Every structure is written in C-alpha cells, then in structure tokens.
Amino acid sequence: MNSIERIDATIHFRRPDRVPVDLHNFQPAARATGLPLPEVFRDGALLAEAMLVAWREFGHDMILLENGTACNAQACGATVTYMDNSAPVSHTALIKELKDVLTLEVPDPYRAFPMCEILKATRILAKETAGQVWICARADQGPMDLAAQLRGLDDFMLDIAENEEPGLVDALLDYCRRVATRYAIALIECGGHSTSIGEPVAGPDMLSPKHYRQYPWKHEKRMVDELKARGIILHNHICGNTLPIADDFIATGAQVLEIDHKSDARALKEKARGKTTLLGNINTGLLHSGTPCQVEDACREAIEVMAPDYGFILGPGCALGTDTPADNIHALVEAARKYNPY
Numbered sequence: 001m002n003s004i005e006r007i008d009a010t011i012h013f014r015r016p017d018r019v020p021v022d023l024h025n026f027q028p029a030a031r032a033t034g035l036p037l038p039e040v041f042r043d044g045a046l047l048a049e050a051m052l053v054a055w056r057e058f059g060h061d062m063i064l065l066e067n068g069t070a071c072n073a074q075a076c077g078a079t080v081t082y083m084d085n086s087a088p089v090s091h092t093a094l095i096k097e098l099k100d101v102l103t104l105e106v107p108d109p110y111r112a113f114p115m116c117e118i119l120k121a122t123r124i125l126a127k128e129t130a131g132q133v134w135i136c137a138r139a140d141q142g143p144m145d146l147a148a149q150l151r152g153l154d155d156f157m158l159d160i161a162e163n164e165e166p167g168l169v170d171a172l173l174d175y176c177r178r179v180a181t182r183y184a185i186a187l188i189e190c191g192g193h194s195t196s197i198g199e200p201v202a203g204p205d206m207l208s209p210k211h212y213r214q215y216p217w218k219h220e221k222r223m224v225d226e227l228k229a230r231g232i233i234l235h236n237h238i239c240g241n242t243l244p245i246a247d248d249f250i251a252t253g254a255q256v257l258e259i260d261h262k263s264d265a266r267a268l269k270e271k272a273r274g275k276t277t278l279l280g281n282i283n284t285g286l287l288h289s290g291t292p293c294q295v296e297d298a299c300r301e302a303i304e305v306m307a308p309d310y311g312f313i314l315g316p317g318c319a320l321g322t323d324t325p326a327d328n329i330h331a332l333v334e335a336a337r338k339y340n341p342y
C-alpha cells in the first residue's frame with residue numbers, strides 16, 4: 001500500500017498494511033529552513049518547500065499543512081502578530097460588540113491573505129508529491145476558536161456564560177463556520193485530501209460540556225454535514241482531555257478526531273471504535289524533551305491501545321514545538337513501521 005491507500009483504508013475501517021503516521025510539524029519544518037519564521041509563514045512557496053523537505057526526510061504518510069492558528073482570523077481582518085519562535089498569534093478582537101458580526105463578510109480564500117498563500121502551498125505540495133502522500137490542508141480555525149479570536153476570548157466566554165444574547169452568539173459562530181467551510185472547500189479544490197478544524201477553545205479544558213453542547217456543537221455538526229455532502233473528509237482537533245465531551249465530539253460525524261495525550265486513549269477508543277478515526281496522541285512535551293526510546297515506548301503503547309479494529313493514525317497529540325529534535329520525530333515515524341499490529 002502507498003500512503004494514500006493506507007490512510008484511505010484506515011479512515012474507512014478496512015485493514016491497512018500498517019498503522020499510518022502523520023506529522024503536525026509546520027513549526028520545526030519552518031525552523032529547519034534557516035529563514036525567519038514570519039517569512040516562511042507568510043509565503044506559500046516557502047512553506048510548501050519546508051513541508052516537502054521534512055516529508056523527504058521523515059517519510060510520514062500524512063502532511064498536516066497550516067501556518068498556525070490565526071490564518072482565518074487574519075483573513076477576516078483581525079490583527080495578527082508574526083512571532084520569531086512560534087506560529088502567528090491573534091490577540092486583538094476584531095469586533096467590539098456581538099452585533100458587529102452582522103457587518104462581517106466571509107472572505108474569499110483565493111484573495112484573502114494568508115488563506116491565498118496556504119492555497120498556493122497546497123497546490124505546490126499536491127503537484128510535487130504527485131499522489132505519494134496524504135495532504136491534510138487545515139482550515140484552522142473552527143467555529144468556536146475563530147469566534148473567540150474575533151470577539152476576544154474573555155468577552156466571548158462571558159457572552160456564553162451570561163447568555164443574554166444567544167441569537168448573536170449563534171450568529172457569530174455561524175459566521176465563523178461559513179468562513180472555515182468556504183476555506184475548507186478551497187483547500188480541497190487546490191489538492192488537499194482532507195481538511196481540519198482546530199477547536200481547542202471548545203474543549204472541556206476551556207468550555208463546560210454543557211456549553212459545548214449548547215453552542216459550538218451544532219455549528220461543527222453543520223460544517224461536517226456540509227463538507228460530507230461534497231465528499232470532503234474533516235478532522236476535528238480539540239486539545240486537552242476530550243473524554244467528557246467524547247460522545248458529542250464523535251456525534252458531529254467528523255471522520256477523524258485529533259486527540260492529545262491528556263485524554264484516556266483506551267476509553268476514547270471504546271467510544272470511537274467503528275465510528276471515527278482517532279489521530280494522535282503522542283505527548284508533544286515528550287517529543288520535545290524526551291529520548292527516542294521514550295518516544296518509541298509511547299508510540300508502541302498508543303498502537304496497542306488504539307490500532308485494533310483499524311481507525312487509528314499515529315502522530316503527535318498537537319503541533320510539534322519549533323525545536324523538537326529530529327531524532328524524536330524519526331523515532332515516531334519508525335515506530336509505526338516497527339510495531340505492526342496488522
């Protein structure tokens with residue numbers, strides 16, 4: 001099997017020849033270019049080249065392409081700061097009151113920066129890899145995270161807790177869903193095999209399960225449904241312990257759930273078995289500071305717990321830190337070849 005066949009089998013609960021492996025490595029890949037990170041993260045050609053060099057070195061099955069967690073916010077008009085040592089950040093609210101969302105327009109991803117640069121990177125990767133690797137072109141952020149960026153995290157959490165304007169909370173989440181969906185479709189048009197949203201603000205570390213069900217859930221579900229109707233595979237990425245919302249998280253129908261090491265993998269696998277593919281969940285702290293042997297042990301355990309009955313992609317639990325050692329990344333990729341449960 002090649003990487004595309006391996007991941008296609010995995011996502012559809014057929015037997016692959018081994019567990020596929022992904023890397024969430026845009027930060028170390030950009031650092032390895034030797035260029036300033038802001039330059040790489042603003043330029044689709046440089047970003048694509050960085051991801052290609054890393055793919056040729058590590059040989060993973062799935063490339064996760066993005067320039068961080070502020071792409072959609074910037075395309076909507078928010079101010080974004082490009083950092084020297086990590087991904088760009090968006091800390092300044094775009095709207096002062098909830099009702100201001102009614103004046104916002106959904107950006108055209110082919111024209112709005114930096115979406116247009118990530119589309120360029122997707123096209124280059126698709127051409128240069130010629131069907132040899134699965135490209136997940138990420139439509140970060142999802143409805144909840146983008147809403148928190150555009151409104152400001154503290155104010156949006158208060159909007160939800162006080163619940164005085166539920167119609168406008170939903171209007172903002174709906175706008176953000178339309179932004180991410182429009183972008184996701186463009187990423188697939190440019191050659192992505194799947195796409196993804198990041199929704200860490202929707203997770204129990206940030207938002208109560210009750211509020212997850214009340215607000216972001218239905219917008220995530222609608223996004224999944226709209227993309228599925230077009231045959232598009234969506235990953236949903238929520239950091240932290242997702243077990244308290246696992247049933248709802250799975251019920252969105254997202255074909256891939258990206259999980260980190262804080263969730264009980266055994267319990268999540270029981271819930272996800274036959275319904276959705278789990279991707280993760282190796283601790284990025286271990287990948288940054290541990291030894292290759294420790295990384296290998298963690299991968300072996302993850303495969304033992306989550307690979308049975310298929311539907312498992314091995315990878316980091318979240319974005320790899322900029323200075324993650326290459327030896328540990330090799331250990332992660334090699335573990336998928338070494339410990340084959342099939």
Ligand SMILES: [Zn+2]
Pocket residue numbers: 200237238239240260317318319
């Ligand atoms: Zn994460």
